[in-house]
Amino acid sequence: MTTAQPLMAAISLAPLLLIFFFTGPVVSWRPWPNTNPNSTDLLYGGSKKYEGSSEFVHLKYHMGPVLTANITVYPIWYGKWQSSQKRIIREFIGSFSAVNSKPPSVSGWWKTVQLYTDQTGANISRNVHIGEEKNDRFYSHGKSLTRLSVQSVIKSAVSASTRPLPINPKSGVYLVLTSDDVYVQDFCNNVCGFHYFTFPSIVGYTLPYAWVGNSAKLCPGVCAYPFVVPDYIPGLKAVKSPNGDVGVDGMISVIAHEIAELSTNPLVNAWYAGQDPVFPVEIADLCEGIYGTGGGGSYTGQMLNGKDGATYNMNGIRRRFLVQWVWNHILNYCTGPNAIDQ
Ligand SMILES: *[C@@H]1O[C@H](CO)[C@@H](O)[C@H](O)[C@H]1NC(C)=O
Ligand SMILES: *[C@@H]1O[C@H](CO)[C@@H](O)[C@H](O)[C@H]1NC(C)=O
Ligand SMILES: *[C@@H]1O[C@H](CO)[C@@H](O)[C@H](O)[C@H]1NC(C)=O
Numbered sequence: 001m002t003t004a005q006p007l008m009a010a011i012s013l014a015p016l017l018l019i020f021f022f023t024g025p026v027v028s029w030r031p032w033p034n035t036n037p038n039s040t041d042l043l044y045g046g047s048k049k050y051e052g053s054s055e056f057v058h059l060k061y062h063m064g065p066v067l068t069a070n071i072t073v074y075p076i077w078y079g080k081w082q083s084s085q086k087r088i089i090r091e092f093i094g095s096f097s098a099v100n101s102k103p104p105s106v107s108g109w110w111k112t113v114q115l116y117t118d119q120t121g122a123n124i125s126r127n128v129h130i131g132e133e134k135n136d137r138f139y140s141h142g143k144s145l146t147r148l149s150v151q152s153v154i155k156s157a158v159s160a161s162t163r164p165l166p167i168n169p170k171s172g173v174y175l176v177l178t179s180d181d182v183y184v185q186d187f188c189n190n191v192c193g194f195h196y197f198t199f200p201s202i203v204g205y206t207l208p209y210a211w212v213g214n215s216a217k218l219c220p221g222v223c224a225y226p227f228v229v230p231d232y233i234p235g236l237k238a239v240k241s242p243n244g245d246v247g248v249d250g251m252i253s254v255i256a257h258e259i260a261e262l263s264t265n266p267l268v269n270a271w272y273a274g275q276d277p278v279f280p281v282e283i284a285d286l287c288e289g290i291y292g293t294g295g296g297g298s299y300t301g302q303m304l305n306g307k308d309g310a311t312y313n314m315n316g317i318r319r320r321f322l323v324q325w326v327w328n329h330i331l332n333y334c335t336g337p338n339a340i341d342q
Helices: 037-044 083-094 106-112 147-158 246-264
Strands: 008-014 017-025 025-030 058-061 071-080 126-128 134-136 172-178 193-196 210-213 269-271 326-328 333-335
Touching: 025 071, 071 083, 071 147, 083 126, 083 147, 083 246, 106 246, 147 172, 147 210, 172 246, 193 246, 210 246
Parallel strands: 071 126, 071 134, 071 172, 172 210
Antiparallel strands: 008 017, 025 193, 058 269, 193 210, 326 333
């Protein structure tokens, strides 16, 4: 798609979970497992052999490009960000290609994403690094953004008079991160992040991008699960977050989700399940809420506990993170580096 589209009705399938409806030409999700066991049966006929596995999942390649060249992530820090928060996110992204993290590692998690290829047989790049960053400290487009105004934020960042972000349509990932006082259309209402590509009519280029919001003030029980649990689910206990910042630790898994999907489906014409590109179910959607062996339904799966009592499932540069698993199209189930043999 190279011109601005009218907003289309889109759907996000939360595979083991519910079916969520929302409007907008994007893909989005929320991380927490819900408690309706029967929606899984409706969607997948209840044939579950491994974490998230099903013979009813038909993830297909639709011939479009994937990110096979070295990937550069350009963070756009929208609103007020502390340097400690930025550091957690930078070190997470820096961990994708780190060679010496202790297993289970973020780079081990990224290996599942590398299994996806394009028409030429080229794999998703193993190299992911942070590029130039842009601060948008004064909320250039206000404290309430729509899906389309997120593109205007990117436009401002790539056309700034001082130090504009580079234009990199082939292997750039423009990551708009909004601070905890910013609302984005549909945020909290099942949506914690999304990815899509920019329209030339707004930005001047077709650039793959993602948005992820800090939910700490607005809806941590939705988007920072399991570090905060929703009040309306009795008996569910929150776990301690690994980097001491519930909002940012919650964003980590959403950032992982969106970068994994963006890399395998940057123009929404490559890897997805479902019949309709308007309603793509992508590699991270299929494993939403699964962080370890046995995960599915309302169970996160087996995670790890640090000496400090924090819960995590993988190691990165200097830190630990809790990151959802992604779909492995060779094995036909969700996999992650902390899987244990059963
Ligand atoms: C889910 O389905 C099972 C069997 O189909 C049924 O026994 C059960 O009551 C259902 N649960 C809910 C919450 O509807
Ligand atoms: C890709 O990244 C690797 C590792 O950082 C580097 O050695 C290589 O030169 C890069 N390739 C290109 C084309 O930039
Ligand atoms: C590239 O993808 C193919 C097909 O999924 C897979 O067999 C191979 O192991 C992948 N290579 C890397 C380096 O991940």
